Amino acid sequence: MRKKELALGAFLIALVVTGGFLFMPLVQRESAQATSPEIYKNLELFGVVLERVRAEYVEKPDDAKLIENAIKGLVNGLDPHSAYLTPKEFQDEQADTRGEFGGLGIDVMMEDGAIKVIAPLDNMPADRAGVLAGDAITALDGQTVKGLSMDAAVDRMRGAVGSPVTLTIQRKGATNPITVKVIRDIIKINPVQYSVEGDAGWIKVKSFENEHTTEYLQKAVEDIKRTLDGKVSGYVLDLRNNPGGLLDQAIDLSDAFLDKGSIVVTRGRNAEDIERTTAKPGDIADGKPVIVLLNGGSASASEVVAGALQDHKRATLLGTRSFGKGSVQTLIPLANKGAIRVTTARYFTPSGRSIQATGIEPDYVVEPELPPELKLQLASVPFESEAQLRGHLKNAAATEEGGGSISYVPKEKEKDNQLQAALALLHGQLPQTGNKAMDSLDQARATTPASSPLANGPSGG
Missing domain, CATH: 1.10.246 (Serum Albumin; Chain A, Domain 1)
Structure with missing residues (x-):
């Protein structure tokens, strides 16, 4: 033996x-x-x-x-x-990358040992079966969900298209549990949310994990133009709390706003492992001003977009410093049908900046306004950044910053002072940055017509 x-x-x-x-x-x-x-x-x-x-x-x-x-x-x-x-x-x-999978079509969270339904997606299986926001799913196919992790619960709800799953639901106002049979269908995840705000368009890109992200962005811009009959003052591209995803989607989305020039440079381990991507002619926003919102939760692919648009003076960045993840990972499939995700390169903005462990500084630093209870909770909590992660790649070309920046975003738009500042900036009303010299210069520019290049704010370098 x-x-x-x-x-x-x-x-x-x-x-x-x-x-x-x-x-x-x-x-x-x-x-x-x-x-x-x-x-x-x-x-x-x-x-x-x-x-x-x-x-x-x-x-x-x-x-x-x-x-x-x-x-x-x-x-x-x-x-x-x-x-x-x-x-x-x-x-x-792979399912997340494709942006579609077999499932129920509900946004959920774990709460008190049950799956709490935040909201069913419109015209998706759960919605069609009568599942309501606020429902608490206590069992799947008769098996309790108590003790399951969020990932395990999601795994049970996903499955082959056309297969059934029985939900046991505890609903407010109902004396007894409700049983609902749902037939799984293809669920398509749209990572882009948008709306018309006055005469401007607000477009939030939640992540770049979906290989159709840029397509969804293009549809959002087209719909905003159609709604405003082409009379759009500008766009707010909201990348706050966007953790990144596919580099090619970040490149395509940057290209959508750029007519020419470099978008991103990636450098691998060897001197010859350098790739530079260049924008193709065509600006989806027709040259209208673009404000990019950033915060401490903006990382990786979202930083590629912000860096490219800032370097080309195509957009003004507003918010707080980004996370600082300046590396590229490659997925390599293995014989056992698993894979390894390996860091294979660092990326640099068009001007040659590496943001690894430093992040991107916005042109206008605008801290979010916190409700009183959060001010107390977050007062002693350090915000995470790439520089704080154990084993992170070092950046020899810059001084690494230790702490991250706040990533709070209120749900109500009227309470979102960063968004309101961005909308005001589109109309020449420049926000206070806390820098007296900069604020003095900005006030002198406040009467500059919106069509002037100065309306886009100071250059990011």
Whole structure:
């Protein structure tokens, strides 16, 4: 038995080494081969540890789980954004990227051991079956949801299109639980929300995870133009609390507002690993002023957009400093139908700025107005930023800032002073920044016609 275990260990070492070399791009193999004696030595150590755990652990471990955990440790230890995805996690991520999946079409949260329905999506399965906002789902197909995590609950609600799921609902005003049968259908997630605010358009992009994000943005702009009969004073592009997503969507969305010039530069590990993307002719906003809203929750792809529009003086940035995630991750599928997400490059704005661990500073710093109870709660809480994440990539070209900026956004637009400041800025009413010299200059510009380039505010560099 012992010989078989040692043989298995030797086989696993060979498999790891062989798989590693096959996995690496050709350009990296030379350096790997140059250090192969050290790699073999460490792999031998790994094999010894693996066998000792398999032989001595108090309970018989699952061999597949041991290897999976080893892979997770290898990838997850690189930086905060590299990770190993199990086949299920990879499948879920692909569904999020496509922006559609089989499900019920409800926005939910966990509350008091039940799935609280925030709102059913219009004309989606749950809505058609009579599920209401405020309903508490206590069981799925007769099985209680108490004790489930949010992810586990969502997994149970998703499924094959056309398959049924029975919801047990506790509804306010109802004496007994209500049973509702819902037939799963294709749920399409729209990451773009928009509205007409006076003579301006407000467009909120929630994330860039959806591969159709730019298409939804284009439809939003077209609808705003149609509603205002083409008489649009400008647009507020709201990227607050947008955690990022697909780099190509950030590039396409930036391109939608730019006629020419560089959008983003990515630089990999080797000197020759440099890519620059350039905008194509055509501005979806017809040259009208654009205000971009940022805060401490704006990261990655949203920072690519903000940086590109700021560098080209195409938009004015308003809000608070962004998160500072200036790295690019690549998803690499594996033979087991899982994947690894690996940081493969850093990105730079058109002017060459790296925002890794520093973030993007808005042209106008406008802090959100907090309700009294939040002021007390957040007074002693440091806001997270990339620079605070353990193992983050360092930025040798800039001084890293330790704390993040506040990411609070009120639900009511009339209480959203950042949005109101952006709408005012579109009409030449420049906000107070706290910088007396800048405010003095701004007041001199306050009477500048909206058609003037000065109406877009100061350049971000």
